[in-house]
Amino acid sequence: MADIGVGIVGTGFIAEIHVAALRRVARHNVQVVACASPDSAAFAARHGIPVHHPDFEALLADESVDVIDICTPPALHAGMVRRALEAGKHVICEKPFTGFFDVGERGADGFDRQEMYDVVMAEMDELRDAVRRSGLVFGYAENYIYAPAVQKSRELIQAAGSKVLLIRGEESHSGSHAPHAAQWRANGGGSLIRQGCHPLSAILYLKQAEAQARGTTVAVASVLGEQATLSNLLTERERRHIAARPFDVEDSATLLLTFDDGTRGIVNACDMVVGGVRNEVEVFTNESVHLCQISQNDAMRVFHIEEPRGIHLTEKVETTAGWQDVQLEELVMRGYVGEMEDFVECVANGGTPQSDIELAYATTQVLYAGYLSASTDRRVHLQDRADTRVP
Known part of the structure; x- marks a missing residue:
């Protein structure tokens, strides 16, 4: 039985589900040891999580964290996956994996979907290569x-x-x-x-x-x-x-x-x-x-x-x-x-x-x-x- 520390970034609806599901894992000693978000203190208190960090970088620096569980809005996923792998952390990433978000305040109407597709594919190529090179576990939370x-x-x-x-x-x-x-x-x-x-x-x-x-x-x-x-x-x-x-x-x-x-x-x-x-x-x-x-x-x-x-x-x-x-x-x-x-x-x-x-x-x-x-x-x-x- 392994001891595994999970750090959750993002403390919204899906983070609530992930905490509950992680605590149902029986074969290993899995602990949610830390969380990070602007309101991480309230989330930590609600779930009995011992450490709450004000930001993602502090969570990455936490040596008790083996796995980063990304529960943030989708626009943040790609950058957080990249940084977590660079920090030597295993990654769980909530769906969707990534996407095209740079449409500005006027919205996506009239925006070229071919450009969206090309940008997303290029980003995914980079992320997939990073996962493969890292030798770390990447779990897509589907x-x-x-x-x-x-x-x-x-x-x-x-x-x-x-x-x-x-x-x-x-x-x-x-x-x-x-x-x-x-x-x-x-x-x-x-x-x-x-x-x-x-x-x-x-x-x-x-x-x-x-x-x-x-x-x-x-x-x-x-x-x-x-x-x-x-x-x-x-x-x-x-x-x-x-x-x-x-x-x-x-x-x-x-x-x-x-x-x-x-x-x-x-x-x-x-x-x-x-x-x-x-x-x-x-x-x-x-x-x-x-x-x-x-x-x-x-x-x-x-x-x-x-x-x-x-x-x-x-x-x-x-x-x-x-x-x-x-x-x-x-x-x-x-x-x-x-x-x-x-x-x-x-x-x-x-x-x-x-x-x-x-x-x-x-x-x-x-x-x-x-x-x-x-x-x-x-x-x-x-x-x-x-x-x-x-x-």
Whole structure:
């Protein structure tokens, strides 16, 4: 059993989840030993973290920290990954890996998506090389990969040697209340990069599992993207149940992936869907169908005449009155505990996480190919197929 100290940078919503998930890791003595952000003192007190630093550089200098867990806004990810590796720290990086953010206050409307794609690809080339040279563990915190349903789908595909013909994935809900969710410069895009990255990574991961089992390789050959801002079609009264208020980003996006073996993947990501979050992956093989519900379930159903107060039932529902499917063991069922177990095991004993730099790279490349495609109404052919090829 190894002793591993984790330092968290960023103390927002996802940091809360990461702390809880890290404390569920059983095989090693994992301690969140420090955190850093402008309000790190309150976060440290709330979670019993012994040290809080005022800034990232102080966290990097902390000798008790073996792993840097990056939970900051996406625009900060690339620079922090680079600095953490230079400091000799293992890295966990929350999604999305990186993106294009330099659109200024006027926003991304009219900004050349080809330039975005080229800039993002150049930055990712540099970051991937840095990870490879470092010899350190890089974990891409894509929880969908570790959801029990997706892990079981992988096991079934590999055990049967199935041919995966189509995978459909979706993450949709009624939008984020956070102001930054409306802005390209904060997130590098809208619902596609914020939510679509999850099912996209699952699709790429399961195609990788198929290729490994069949002794072949697979690559994304082309991407066709469609996006819109559908909530802008509504009056203010009509959109009263939708939280999203996009400024220069999409609230509806669809990607069609064509793999070089002729099979397909479909990604949907929306910020204007009421009725609770939709987190799902559907796998269609030559001999099976896997319907993977990441968060929706009927293990427990409850009915309330009035909305219960002070207790979480399920995510992103507009009302908790009436019949509700209760989310149980969310940290496990949505993959957060599994991802931390994998990352910690690789830090302790060597190895590469299932969700690694290659998946981070491939996911982000396809996302920005999707943005480019949507802006030109044309299919984007990925010229450098080695970028997404699975060994």
